[in-house]
Amino acid sequence: MITSQIGVAIVAPGGYTSDPSTVERAIARLETQGCLVHNYYDHAQIHQRFGGTDEGRLAQLHAAVADPDIQLIIALRGAYGMTRLLPHIDFEAIAASGKIVVGFSDVTALQMGLMARTGALSYAGPMIAGDFGAREVERFTLEDFWRCLAGPTHAIHERACGNPLLDVRGTVWGGNLAMLVSLLGTPYFPCIEGGILYVEDINEHPYRVERMLLQLMQAGVLARQRAIVFGDVSGYKLATADNGYDFDSMLAYLRATLPAPVLAGLTFGHIDRRVTIPFGAQGHLVSDAEGFTLMLSDYPTLRRA
Secondary structure, three states: OOOOOEEEEEEOOOEOOOOOHHHHHHHHHHHHOOEEEEEOOOHHHOEOOEOOOHHHHHHHHHHHHHOOOOOEEEEOOOOOOHHHHHHHOOHHHHHHHOOEEEEOHHHHHHHHHHHHHHOOOEEEOOOHHHHHOOOOOOHHHHHHHHHHHHOOOEEEEEEOOOOOOEEEEEEEEEEEHHHHHHOOOOOOOOOOOOEEEEEEEEOOOHHHHHHHHHHHHHOOOHHHEEEEEEEEEEOOOOOHHHOOOOHHHHHHHHHHHOOOOEEEOOOOOOOOOOOOEEEOOEEEEEEOOOEEEEEEEOOOOOOOO
C-alpha cells in the first residue's frame, strides 16, 4: 500500500452525482489512503445533465492540472460531457504536468485525446461516485487500483474458457466502445500500431457492438492490432426478433471476421468488480485454454518511500 501523502483532485468533466454524500464518502476513504483531497466539483453548479456548464467543467479540469499539489486527477463519474470539451482541453498542459488522469466510460474520450495529441498515458480506473464513494465499496476494485499505482508492473489474471491460444505484446489501449467509435476521423483518435485493444460497453445490444467493431475494422483500425479483448458488455435486452442472436453469436461472428484474435472475459466495464488498466502501457498478453494473463509495464506510477 502507498503510505505517503498523495494529492488527489476530484473533477466532474461529464455527469454529476444525484447524491452529494458520495463525494463526502470518497474523500473520507481517500484520506484513509494517505491522500490530500482537493474537490473541484461543486454540486450547486450542476447544469442540465452535467457536473457544471461546459466552461465550468473545463475550468475544474484545468485548475486541477495547474495545482502543484496534485498527482492524481480522478473523475467524479462518466455519463456524457467529455466530447463537448475536447476542442478546448489543454492536452499539452496535462501531459507536461505529469499528473495521472483516472476514470473510464465517458473519460475514454479524454484518454484517447491525450494519447493522440501528446502521447501521454492515463489510467482506466475507479471513479469517485461509483467506486470510492459507493455506500458499499468493492474492495477488489480499489485494491487493484492502488496496486497498479504502486507499480512498476501490473498483472491482470482472468479465468475464461473458449479464447484462442495467444502470446502477443503491444500497446494496451481502448475503453468504452461507443466513445472510441465516436472519435474516428477526429484529431482525438490515436494511431496505434501493434496494439492490444480492450473494449467494454453498457446498454448496447450485441448487434450494435458488432456494428461498431465492424466500423473500426472497415476504418483500418483493427488490422493494426495484435488482439482485441472484450470486457463487460451488459445492460441490453434481447428480443424475439433476435432469433438466438446474442452476445455469444456475435462473438463467434467477430472471431471469424475480424483481422485480429478476439478474447473475452476481461473484468472491466460498467461493473462493480473491475481491474485498473494503464491506458498506453506496454502489455504482454498470454492466453491458454483456462484463461489469460495481461502483464502491464512502462506506465506512470506513484512509487515513493
